[in-house]
Amino acid sequence: xxxxxxxxxxxxxxxxxxxxxxxxxxxxxxxxxxxxxxxxxxxxxxxxxxxxxxxxxxxxxxxxxxxxxxxxxxxxxxxxxxxxxxxxxxxxxxxxxxxxxxxxxxxxxxxxxxxxxxxxxxxxxxxxxxxxxxxxxxxxxxxxxxxxxxxxxxxxxxxxxxxxxxxxxxxxxxxxxxxxxxxxxxxxxxxxxxxxxxxxxxxxxxxxxxxxxxxxxxxxxxxxxxxxxxxxxxxxxxxxxxxxxxxxxxxxxxxxxxxxxxxxxxxxxxxxxxxxxxxxxxxxxxxxxxxxxxxxxxxxxxxxxxxxxxxxxxxxxxxxxxxxxxxxxxxxxxxxxxxxxxxxxxxx
Amino acid sequence: xxxxxxxxxxxxxxxxxxxxxxxxxxxxxxxxxxxxxxxxxxxxxxxxxxxxxxxxxxxxxxxxxxxxxxxxxxxxxxxxxxxxxxxxxxxxxxxxxxxxxxxxxxxxxxxxxxxxxxxxxxxxxxxxxxxxxxxxxxxxxxxxxxxxxxxxxxxxxxxxxxxxxxxxxxxxxxxxxxxxxxxxxxxxxxxxxxxxxxxxxxxxxxxxxxxxxxxxxxxxxxxxxxxxxxxxxxxxxxxxxxxxxxxxxxxxxxxxxxxxxxxxxxxxxxxxxxxxxxxxxxxxxxxxxxxxxxxxxxxxxxxxxxxxxxxxxxxxxxxxxxxxxxxxxxxxxxxxxxxxxxxxxxxx
Numbered sequence: 001x002x003x004x005x006x007x008x009x010x011x012x013x014x015x016x017x018x019x020x021x022x023x024x025x026x027x028x029x030x031x032x033x034x035x036x037x038x039x040x041x042x043x044x045x046x047x048x049x050x051x052x053x054x055x056x057x058x059x060x061x062x063x064x065x066x067x068x069x070x071x072x073x074x075x076x077x078x079x080x081x082x083x084x085x086x087x088x089x090x091x092x093x094x095x096x097x098x099x100x101x102x103x104x105x106x107x108x109x110x111x112x113x114x115x116x117x118x119x120x121x122x123x124x125x126x127x128x129x130x131x132x133x134x135x136x137x138x139x140x141x142x143x144x145x146x147x148x149x150x151x152x153x154x155x156x157x158x159x160x161x162x163x164x165x166x167x168x169x170x171x172x173x174x175x176x177x178x179x180x181x182x183x184x185x186x187x188x189x190x191x192x193x194x195x196x197x198x199x200x201x202x203x204x205x206x207x208x209x210x211x212x213x214x215x216x217x218x219x220x221x222x223x224x225x226x227x228x229x230x231x232x233x234x235x236x237x238x239x240x241x242x243x244x245x246x247x248x249x250x251x252x253x254x255x256x257x258x259x260x261x262x263x264x265x266x267x268x269x270x271x272x273x274x275x276x277x278x279x280x281x282x283x284x285x286x287x288x289x290x291x292x293x294x295x296x297x298x299x300x301x302x303x304x305x306x307x308x309x310x311x312x313x314x315x316x317x318x319x320x321x322x323x324x325x326x327x328x329x330x331x332x333x334x335x336x337x338x339x340x341x342x343x344x345x346x347x348x
Numbered sequence: 349x350x351x352x353x354x355x356x357x358x359x360x361x362x363x364x365x366x367x368x369x370x371x372x373x374x375x376x377x378x379x380x381x382x383x384x385x386x387x388x389x390x391x392x393x394x395x396x397x398x399x400x401x402x403x404x405x406x407x408x409x410x411x412x413x414x415x416x417x418x419x420x421x422x423x424x425x426x427x428x429x430x431x432x433x434x435x436x437x438x439x440x441x442x443x444x445x446x447x448x449x450x451x452x453x454x455x456x457x458x459x460x461x462x463x464x465x466x467x468x469x470x471x472x473x474x475x476x477x478x479x480x481x482x483x484x485x486x487x488x489x490x491x492x493x494x495x496x497x498x499x500x501x502x503x504x505x506x507x508x509x510x511x512x513x514x515x516x517x518x519x520x521x522x523x524x525x526x527x528x529x530x531x532x533x534x535x536x537x538x539x540x541x542x543x544x545x546x547x548x549x550x551x552x553x554x555x556x557x558x559x560x561x562x563x564x565x566x567x568x569x570x571x572x573x574x575x576x577x578x579x580x581x582x583x584x585x586x587x588x589x590x591x592x593x594x595x596x597x598x599x600x601x602x603x604x605x606x607x608x609x610x611x612x613x614x615x616x617x618x619x620x621x622x623x624x625x626x627x628x629x630x631x632x633x634x635x636x637x638x639x640x641x642x643x644x645x646x647x648x649x650x651x652x653x654x655x656x657x658x659x660x661x662x663x664x665x666x667x668x669x670x671x672x673x674x675x676x677x678x679x680x681x682x683x684x685x686x687x688x689x690x691x692x693x694x695x696x
Contacts, residue, residue: 071456071479085438085439085441085442086438087435087438089438090433090434090435090437090438091433093433093457093459094433094459097457097458097459098459101458101459101460106456106457106458106479107456107457107458108419108454108455108456108457109441109445109454109455109456109457110445110449110454110455111441111442111445111446111449112449131419131454236639236640236642236643240643262639262640262643265640265643265644266643268643268645269643269644269645272645291584291610292584292610292613292640294584295584295588295610295613295614295617296613296617296644297616297617297620297645
């Protein structure tokens with residue numbers, strides 16, 4: 001066996017993968033190029049080794065195998081046939097596209113309604129047709145199958161979010177506690193003790209992280225968030241329905257924290273319809289810091305994220321995988337609380 | 349000269365263009381394929397004839413010239429580097445993509461900040477690189493150069509909007525008076541006589557059509573909208589600033605009609621900050637019927653458009669140009685007033 005050559009950058013090489021799987025580099029190459037005959041068991045062992053090392057075929061190897069398309073794919077999950085892209089998604093697209101365009105890459109957009117089989121077929125089609133050089137993944141879910149699929153397809157990818165199960169797929173830096181610690185502290189400081197949390201869908205990794213951060217911060221002060229409501233979507237309609245239920249409880253919460261701004265705006269309207277004043281009778285906090293939050297009455301307290309910048313950073317991570325030189329600053333500040341006027345002292 | 353063969357569908361043919369320009373069909377072909385030598389004057393005459401007949405190289409001819417990419421381009425105008433896609437644009441993308449995906453077409457997205465030279469270069473690049481089979485144009489402007497550019501490039505196109513100067517570029521059916529007649533009637537019926545209009549940018553064809561429809565409907569009742577304010581953008585920030593000025597006038601208007609919902613929401617907040625009650629002291633009307641309008645307090649009166657459906661219809665028009673068979677219903681209802689609770693009787 002030849003001595004292992006390690007990459008000068010310290011990144012894993014095809015030789016590392018071959019060594020870990022106990023095969024020749026040629027076998028690794030055959031597996032990922034789909035050429036030659038490799039037994040299913042060996043192929044699986046090779047893919048497993050690649051996964052452990054987070055190795056994907058290098059951009060130059062990919063270029064040899066297929067003509068570069070200078071195009072990147074973004075596959076988005078629509079919650080239903082009728083629902084539209086959210087403002088957060090619009091911000092993400094804006095950020096992604098701005099960096100891709102600087103490097104003369106195009107952005108190919110696909111939407112699909114939730115169906116993992118359909119989504120996997122779409123990625124295979126994109127890979128087979130060589131339409132894209134890489135993909136941007138969003139909406140990381142529990143048990144997400146896409147990370148492994150990208151490796152199987154030899155498709156460079158970046159995840160805008162936090163991978164499930166510490167998968168080594170390239171992704172954005174974490175958002176810490178997502179600003180939820182500051183939200184908890186703010187509400188506790190105003191004397192709130194009965195605090196409800198209407199978060200996002202529990203199959204989303206990010207929704208779970210935020211909920212836990214919020215519960216943890218309240219728990220450190222000896223308070224239990226109640227109720228904690230998981231949703232099916234991030235929609236205003238569902239939030240309105242859940243808010244009605246939450247407000248019917250006895251004793252009623254004095255504050256509600258929502259998974260996004262449009263949910264909080266709907267919640268604010270439902271609270272008013274129930275005869276409650278915001279913030280005198282109930283405090284409301286949104287999430288995302290979307291531009292509409294500045295114009296609600298009262299101005300919505302929210303957690304400001306810079307989603308456009310998240311798109312820019314994700315684009316830079318992917319382009320670097322593709323061998324492009326991406327210059328400029330790609331810092332990502334943690335989300336922070338913007339206090340607004342929709343929170344106030346807990347009613348006595 | 350051979351007798352003219354007319355297309356069985358009655359659509360103009362290359363022979364018609366050649367006859368009108370007084371040249372051979374081969375010369376038309378050379379002009380649009382950029383092959384052979386055609387004098388600039390003759391080329392101009394041929395393009396002029398094609399324009400008059402709204403003839404573009406047929407999809408099959410285009411297919412011969414370039415491999416089909418099964419991809420359609422959408423080039424969007426961002427108002428500034430920092431601004432994001434609007435919710436209306438997100439709806440449009442949703443509608444377009446749903447029909448393109450059904451026909452296994454991908455949607456290629458480009459954003460750019462307003463610069464016609466930059467935009468023209470982008471279209472040329474898309475055409476030269478054969479990345480797209482056709483394009484979707486939005487934001488029709490006065491003196492728009494893109495319609496002619498598409499013909500010069502032999503690029504099938506659809507305009508989501510109304511073309512400037514009755515250009516024959518394929519486009520959506522008109523929206524009639526855009527629902528502004530009903531808005532005028534509604535406000536007049538409530539006794540309003542001092543009505544302000546804070547519309548959109550005056551270089552947009554659609555903004556001008558709507559303003560004229562509104563002024564016309566008020567004029568028929570002997571009322572003059574005042575002031576009528578053209579904007580640089582459709583942004584909340586600019587609307588807030590203009591609303592302050594409009595509310596400072598003596599006598600103050602008793603109603604303001606806005607170019608979109610987010611502008612109206614910002615206006616509502618500014619009115620309240622000025623100590624005015626909505627709708628007791630001032631009536632507010634938005635435009636677009638975006639989902640956020642349902643959740644404002646009071647619920648915003650707005651003109652409901654089905655932008656997702658507009659995207660679907662535009663996609664169908666373009667796909668048919670590309671020779672695809674598109675089945676299903678592609679009706680487009682005119683925009684209609686949704687009354688909400690942000691309008692009321694004019695204060696005495």
